[in-house]
Amino acid sequence: MIRIEHINKKFKKLTALKDITAQFEKGQVISLIGPNGSGKTTLIKAILGMVKADSGQIFFSDELINGDPSYRSQIGYMPQIGRYPDNMKVGQLFRMLRNIRNVTADNLDKELINKFGLKEIFEKPMRTLSGGTRQKVSAALAFLFDPDVLILDEPTAGLDPLSSEILKEKILKEKNKNKLILITSHILSDLDELTTHIMYLQEGSMEFFKAIEQLREETGELKLGKAIARIMKGEKFNSAWIDRMFEIKNEKRIY
């Protein structure tokens, strides 16, 4: 579905992506993980064509991504920080995107709009929304057009536990519809039930890209967080990041 070949990207002196090659297929849920600044978002943006790679190619359904934006009609993207026009009302935003994508009302997936109760805030301008509500809007937009590929950049960050659960259920549902889903997250316990493959990035290069079963077998751990931690300890990865991973997990237990 998506094929990445030898992608390189530098922002001035900083290397954001270093020779990344991978192939993603339908039915896979791929978790992109790695410390902050390891290039996860840059990789996603390269797939979306928002960042232009210095060298290398990306193919979407065997077609080279090269200026023609039509492939993006098959992608639902949920950004890390959803930024929307201040003066626009929530309802307008949904109507506008529908208008732009030329999709009829019957083909829309309104499940998240209903479950998050976004209908009630349709008349509110975007600037008055809290961070979490914005995330809900972003999520609902990503799923709205029932796309074949979902790209979710830290989808559960900033969501309350209930909404986060709703979103995870929705992702699981879409996974069962044989869609390709790319997720980045720092909360590994969230990814546990969803993911089929793990791609680990560190300072722009891909350290490994493995199926979860393989990872479990190699490490002997059932929990994703522990499996990753074991791999990283063995290979002397950035230990500060491992500590932070466990911190987040402990916080989660409060709920």
Place this chain on the structure above:
Amino acid sequence: MLKLSKYVLYDIVRSKVILAYTAFLFLVSFSLFNMEENSSKAILSLLNIILIVVPLISMIFTTIHYYNSYEFIELMLSQPMSRRKILLSEYAGVGLSLLSSFLIGVGVPVLFFSPDSIGFSLLFTGCSLTLVFTSLAFLTSVMARDKARGIGFALLLWFYFALIYDGLILLILFNFSDYPLEKITLVLSALNPIDLGRISIMLKMDVSALMGYTGALYKDFFGSGAGTLFTAGIMLLWIVIPLWLALRVFKRKDL
């Protein structure tokens, strides 16, 4: 593209700056026409105000609008929309709103008080300057990454075209006054849209009689049909070239 421009226009109208600009232009032109007995005198005063205010407001407004709609642009980029379409619809939206502001604010009083060839060429100059400086502002804002730098750059350009350029021309004319400079000054005037606009209107008025031999030569040129075509052509170049450059930069930009 029209769909997008519609939303851009909607956003601009809601910000109310454009309404204030319209009201300001209307008040100034209306009071000038009322104060001066002779409508051509009023046009001359109006011309001086337009040559300063229109480029300044066009540039600042466009720059601020561009940075404020950065979120909107980002959102559109994740949709099946080409970059060219996004930038051109932004341009169309901003250009149209500034143009209609000018046509209401200055056009209505001019049509009412002085509906002659001088009045029309004043309107033509104002409209061209609006579009020229909108183009230039798009170019500078696409190139500068942050808002402060973008606005600073825009102001600098305005300063250059409105004030510094005239000083430079005076310096040249003064130092080389022993040589025949008529043709060169003709070329030099084409390098500054504000000067070009000023000259093309001044020469339609009686005041050109006061400008001596050079004025006569200019009147001969700009007064003719070829001169009008020349002015229109150069203005068009001033609109198209910066916009084209802005598109080129925007297409390669990482967002």
